[in-house]
Amino acid sequence: MIEHFLVGLALLLGLLGGYLIASSRWRGKRSERPEEVHQILLPFTGTEISRRALDAALRLARAEGATLMPAYLAAVPKQLPLECAIPAEAERAMPMLEAIEQRANTQGVPVDARIERGRSYRHALQRLLEREEFDRVVVSATATGQAGLSGDDLVWLLEKAPAEVLILRPAASDERRVTA
Amino acid sequence: MERGHYKIFLGMAAGVGKTYRMLQEGHAEAGAGRDVAIGYLEPHKRQETSDQARGLETIPRRSVDYRDVAVEEMDLLAVLARRPDLALIDELAHTNPPGLEHEKRYEDIADVLAAGIDVFSTINVQHLESLNDRVAELTGVTVRETVPDSALGIADEVVLIDLTPEALIARLRAGKIYPGENIQAALDNFFRIENLAALREVSLRQVAEDVESKRLTLHRVEPVGTREERVVTDAPKAVGERLLALVRPRPSSQRLVRRAWRSAQRLGTDLDLLWVKPPGRPIEGEEERQVTALRQLASVLGATLLIEEHDDLVAGAARVIAERGSTYVMVGESSPPRGLARLRTPLPQALMRATPPGVDVRIVAHRAQKEDGS
Numbered sequence: 001m002i003e004h005f006l007v008g009l010a011l012l013l014g015l016l017g018g019y020l021i022a023s024s025r026w027r028g029k030r031s032e033r034p035e036e037v038h039q040i041l042l043p044f045t046g047t048e049i050s051r052r053a054l055d056a057a058l059r060l061a062r063a064e065g066a067t068l069m070p071a072y073l074a075a076v077p078k079q080l081p082l083e084c085a086i087p088a089e090a091e092r093a094m095p096m097l098e099a100i101e102q103r104a105n106t107q108g109v110p111v112d113a114r115i116e117r118g119r120s121y122r123h124a125l126q127r128l129l130e131r132e133e134f135d136r137v138v139v140s141a142t143a144t145g146q147a148g149l150s151g152d153d154l155v156w157l158l159e160k161a162p163a164e165v166l167i168l169r170p171a172a173s174d175e176r177r178v179t180a
Numbered sequence: 181m182e183r184g185h186y187k188i189f190l191g192m193a194a195g196v197g198k199t200y201r202m203l204q205e206g207h208a209e210a211g212a213g214r215d216v217a218i219g220y221l222e223p224h225k226r227q228e229t230s231d232q233a234r235g236l237e238t239i240p241r242r243s244v245d246y247r248d249v250a251v252e253e254m255d256l257l258a259v260l261a262r263r264p265d266l267a268l269i270d271e272l273a274h275t276n277p278p279g280l281e282h283e284k285r286y287e288d289i290a291d292v293l294a295a296g297i298d299v300f301s302t303i304n305v306q307h308l309e310s311l312n313d314r315v316a317e318l319t320g321v322t323v324r325e326t327v328p329d330s331a332l333g334i335a336d337e338v339v340l341i342d343l344t345p346e347a348l349i350a351r352l353r354a355g356k357i358y359p360g361e362n363i364q365a366a367l368d369n370f371f372r373i374e375n376l377a378a379l380r381e382v383s384l385r386q387v388a389e390d391v392e393s394k395r396l397t398l399h400r401v402e403p404v405g406t407r408e409e410r411v412v413t414d415a416p417k418a419v420g421e422r423l424l425a426l427v428r429p430r431p432s433s434q435r436l437v438r439r440a441w442r443s444a445q446r447l448g449t450d451l452d453l454l455w456v457k458p459p460g461r462p463i464e465g466e467e468e469r470q471v472t473a474l475r476q477l478a479s480v481l482g483a484t485l486l487i488e489e490h491d492d493l494v495a496g497a498a499r500v501i502a503e504r505g506s507t508y509v510m511v512g513e514s515s516p517p518r519g520l521a522r523l524r525t526p527l528p529q530a531l532m533r534a535t536p537p538g539v540d541v542r543i544v545a546h547r548a549q550k551e552d553g554s
Contacts, residue, residue: 067431074480079322080313085482087445088318088378094438101435112431114473115480131472 038066039112041134041163042100045073045121045149047092053140053168054100060136060166061109069132070100071114073124073149082117090115122153126160134163141169184293187337188272189302190387192379193370195357196343198302199223199270203232205300206268210236217264219292219299220254220285222271226356236268246277256281256288259297266298273307273327286331305383308332318378321370332386340387345376385448424452424506426497426531429463429470434477436512439544441481443510451483452504456496459489494527498534509541 042049042057061068072093074086097113104111114132118124139154149157158165187205189198199222210216218238223229239262242255253276259267269292274285282288289299306315309326316322332338343351351357352371425440427433437453444451453474457463463471471487478485486504490496501509511527525533528541535541 077316077320077322079316083479084313084317086317086480087482090441090481091445094442097434098438110431112473113434115477117480132469 038064039069039132039134040064040066040136040138041128041132042068042070042138043073043125043128043149044070044096044140047096049096049100050140050168053138054103056166056168057136057138058104058107058109060138061104062107064135066135067110067112068100068104069112069114069134070097071116071125071128072096073121073128074115074117075120075124076117078119082119086115086117121149122156125149125153125157129161129163134161136164136166137161138166138168141167181294181296184296184298185337186289186293186298186335187300187339188332188335189300189339189341190332190383191302191304191341192343192383193304193306193348193376194224195348195351196341198304198341199229200232201339201341202268202270202300202302203229203236206236206266207232209266215265217259217262217267219259219267219269220271221268224357225359228356237264239267242280244277244279246279251277253277253280254285254288256291259292260295263295264297266300267292269299269301272301272303272331273325275325284327286327290334303327303332305379305386308386311382311386315379315382318382319370319375338387340383342380342384345373345380348376349373421447421449421508422452422504422506423447423449423508423510424454424501424504425510426512426527427453427455427474428512429455429467429474431470431473433474433512436510436544437474437477437481437483440510441483443508443542444483447508449508451481452500452506453478453483453485454488454497454500455486456488456490456493456500459491494530494534497531501531501535501539506535507539509535509539511541511543513543513545 040057040061042054057068060066072089074089074093076082076084076086093115097115101111101113114128116124116128118127137157139149139157141154154167158167189202191198203218203221206216206218216236218233218236220241221229221233221238223233239255239258241252242258243250244253245251254269259269269285269289272286272289276283276285276288280288281291286301289301292299305311306319306321306323307326308329308331310329312323312326348357349367349371352363352366355363358366423440423444425436427436440453441451455471455474475485477483486500488496488500490499497509500506509531511531514527524530528543531541532539
């Protein structure tokens with residue numbers, strides 16, 4: 001009788017111990033999650049991005065334990081609905097996002113990519129800033145010009161972005177790019 | 181009266197040689213002894229086209245006053261009265277000015293066909309209604325003169341006049357498409373190599389789809405029981421793929437979505453994204469943010485995000501797969517199972533068992549794991 005009781009007690013204690021270990025592991029996993037979402041935005045247009053800007057964003061993300069959010073900005077022609085599907089733009093964005101994700105993975109930086117639509121690149125950026133929260137925005141000044149964000153867009157970004165903005169201007173000789 | 185035979189010459193842009201080829205074939209028909217007449221020709225001041233029209237009878241045009249300007253249009257009644265065996269009618273997407281029998285030229289053509297006259301006509305791919313938005317997105321140019329896709333669908337034959345973008349630009353530079361003063365503007369706007377490459381792809385796809393749909397129509401037979409006949413009847417079902425990607429509201433799902441979308445593009449099929457959500461649990465916080473991101477991505481790609489509440493992932497997914505008629509399911513690679521989870525059937529196998537026969541399941545590897553393994 002006592003033997004049965006002891007075996008039963010041992011089983012009960014074993015189950016209780018197992019439950020406690022499992023629940024503490026689960027709590028541990030939960031506590032690993034950051035209280036705030038730390039995100040670094042890396043907006044870009046077109047099919048290449050300055051490698052210096054990407055590396056800077058990755059270094060920051062790694063140092064701060066932040067997530068890198070590369071965002072392909074797409075300008076939707078006025079005659080189309082803003083929320084329409086943009087397969088041609090997606091076709092350009094996808095390989096770039098893959099290339100960035102691959103580089104981020106080698107450095108152990110988590111990536112949460114976006115493709116954002118707007119009537120202009122600035123409008124797309126504005127919509128993204130309204131929707132998401134960022135601690136930093138990293139932009140390459142070499143990505144500006146006719147094909148991407150203009151000087152005015154960068155001034156606008158400095159004034160309006162509710163985050164620290166880093167505008168990188170690589171040396172003229174630095175032509176390293178990340179392309180798909 | 182038997183309807184006339186209808187052949188359309190389709191091109192990716194002006195200048196590929198649709199009208200020229202139509203006239204060439206018109207000459208060949210005339211040479212074979214048929215009565216051929218030009219119902220309407222728009223040579224666009226291109227010498228080669230005008231030269232090619234020589235020797236073919238042209239039915240006189242009809243002059244119509246439109247906004248105090250006399251414009252020359254196809255004379256539908258004259259074509260019907262002349263009654264050739266074959267009428268060559270250029271630019272089927274053209275909009276007629278008020279006062280003519282029909283608003284659009286393809287409606288005039290329908291009358292000519294109904295009168296038992298064969299018709300050859302021409303159109304550029306951007307004029308097709310269903311492709312208009314896609315072309316506008318690709319090129320930034322919106323075409324106002326559109327025709328319903330059925331205007332192409334009723335053709336007995338669609339001939340693609342294909343030219344590489346480089347060759348077309350060479351023709352443009354040589355002044356064979358537009359007069360000299362317009363060449364640079366055309367090169368800077370519509371006639372860019374990336375625009376033309378995209379339009380070429382759209383045209384090729386359009387003709388491939390047309391061939392496919394006609395093939396399926398031709399092969400449709402009533403199932404009467406023999407195996408051979410059933411195989412033919414089942415052929416259309418086998419061709420129609422539908423892709424579904426099983427996602428979770430996490431950044432890691434994006435790679436799966438990208439892969440699935442690329443596969444869907446290659447197969448020319450629709451893409452569904454499915455998240456099987458545990459019932460009763462509200463979507464909030466980080467999960468809500470990720471669901472919004474997935475929804476945005478689906479919208480950008482033209483995919484459909486489905487959220488199915490079910491306490492069993494496999495049963496929930498199988499229900500949607502059957503309902504949507506998915507033929508191809510893509511899942512992300514799972515983390516290695518621990519503890520009692522080792523005893524569970526892996527998700528791909530469980531899906532294979534739970535879904536109807538013929539559904540393929542593909543696993544997309546994590547990029548980091550793949551690299552580690554290499």
